[in-house]
Amino acid sequence: MTMRDESGETAIRRRIETLVEGIEAKDLGALERAYAPGVVSFDVEPPLAHVGVAAKLRNWAKVFAVFEKVTYELRDLTLTVGDGVAFGHGFGRLSGTLPGGAATGGMWVRATFCFSRIDGEWLIVHDQVSVPFDLATGRGVTDLQP
Numbered sequence: 001m002t003m004r005d006e007s008g009e010t011a012i013r014r015r016i017e018t019l020v021e022g023i024e025a026k027d028l029g030a031l032e033r034a035y036a037p038g039v040v041s042f043d044v045e046p047p048l049a050h051v052g053v054a055a056k057l058r059n060w061a062k063v064f065a066v067f068e069k070v071t072y073e074l075r076d077l078t079l080t081v082g083d084g085v086a087f088g089h090g091f092g093r094l095s096g097t098l099p100g101g102a103a104t105g106g107m108w109v110r111a112t113f114c115f116s117r118i119d120g121e122w123l124i125v126h127d128q129v130s131v132p133f134d135l136a137t138g139r140g141v142t143d144l145q146p
Helices: 008-025 028-032 053-066
Strands: 035-042 069-081 085-097 108-118 121-130
Touching (some): 008 069, 008 085, 008 121, 035 053
Antiparallel strands (some): 069 085, 108 121
16 A cells, blocks of 8 residues: 555654654655655754755754664654645654663653645655743753653
8 A cells, every 4th residue: 555545644644654764774865755845844953944855854864973773752643634734743752872882861852743745645844843941941841751
């Protein structure tokens, strides 16, 4: 069965599964196939917006350079699917092993994905990753659990 034969929600969940597999395999080619060419990403690191698939892949390349082994977990994914657009939100955690063997448990972030059906494929056209912050200190709160 191809993505064109599946329901929108099934195809999008499969797209996200392949995205997670690509992250854990450190496979930039697999990740590139998940994003629309003009994707706009509001990631946790500067600048405020990363525009275009090349910019998004540069972010992933930085992650892959930091981690020897990468694990990505996505929890509580909720999707709303229309005819040609969809969005989803959940909680994601990037963790893994650093060079030298030190393990890091990562932190949970809020993740939002926006999809558009382009040439029959559901591609990510926008994503946003964020952490809540403490109003009094202005610092991100990174120890929350879903």
